[in-house]
Amino acid sequence: MSQDNTGSTVTVYAQTNLPTLFGEFRVTVFHNAVDEKEHLAISAGDLSAMKEVPVRIHSECLTSEVLGSLKCDCREQLHAALEKIAREGGVLLYMRQEGRGIGLGNKIRAYALQEEGYDTVEANHILGFPDDLRRYDLAAAMLREMGITTIRLMTNNPKKIKGLEEMGISVVARIPLEITPNEVNREYLKTKARKSGHLLQLPDTLKKMTLVG
Numbered sequence: 001m002s003q004d005n006t007g008s009t010v011t012v013y014a015q016t017n018l019p020t021l022f023g024e025f026r027v028t029v030f031h032n033a034v035d036e037k038e039h040l041a042i043s044a045g046d047l048s049a050m051k052e053v054p055v056r057i058h059s060e061c062l063t064s065e066v067l068g069s070l071k072c073d074c075r076e077q078l079h080a081a082l083e084k085i086a087r088e089g090g091v092l093l094y095m096r097q098e099g100r101g102i103g104l105g106n107k108i109r110a111y112a113l114q115e116e117g118y119d120t121v122e123a124n125h126i127l128g129f130p131d132d133l134r135r136y137d138l139a140a141a142m143l144r145e146m147g148i149t150t151i152r153l154m155t156n157n158p159k160k161i162k163g164l165e166e167m168g169i170s171v172v173a174r175i176p177l178e179i180t181p182n183e184v185n186r187e188y189l190k191t192k193a194r195k196s197g198h199l200l201q202l203p204d205t206l207k208k209m210t211l212v213g
Ligand SMILES: [Zn+2]
Pocket: 061, 064, 072, 073, 074, 075
């Protein structure tokens, strides 16, 4: 049991080895007293021997990861992170917070608004949500439960670094995770960079995913 700054608790509920398309992983499912969702950690390598553990905190995205939607870059980011972790060791926290925390139904409502010409951020505001409802207390508690307090974070989002540090995790470096846009998600990625402060270099070319760093 691990207690974080806000008093939330997480416990390891189940753990097993999992061979995947990307490599061999250890999967750990957590239960928590905050949102009743089963968040999980997918890890590889000897974490206790790593001083600065490479970590990706990834939010569930059913539309891209299951349905193959081209409207965002979540699936490519997930796969790139899993490939890197299988190769070099580290942890991916898979957080069951669809649509940056607004839920699947509201994400689809936001997509419908985007068909009317609004961008991601505007659509969320019209629905009464802030740009980003993701929270980092549970992620931090999960890392602590795994004995991890010093990390290198795979992200393009400076808010994630700040959110984790506020929860007592030391982020000593950022590992960029950049995906080359396709013709559908290019505007979405531009909005991420322009309005949400993501550190993205968007090349003019539209092609398959690449992993930088
Ligand atoms: Zn997505």
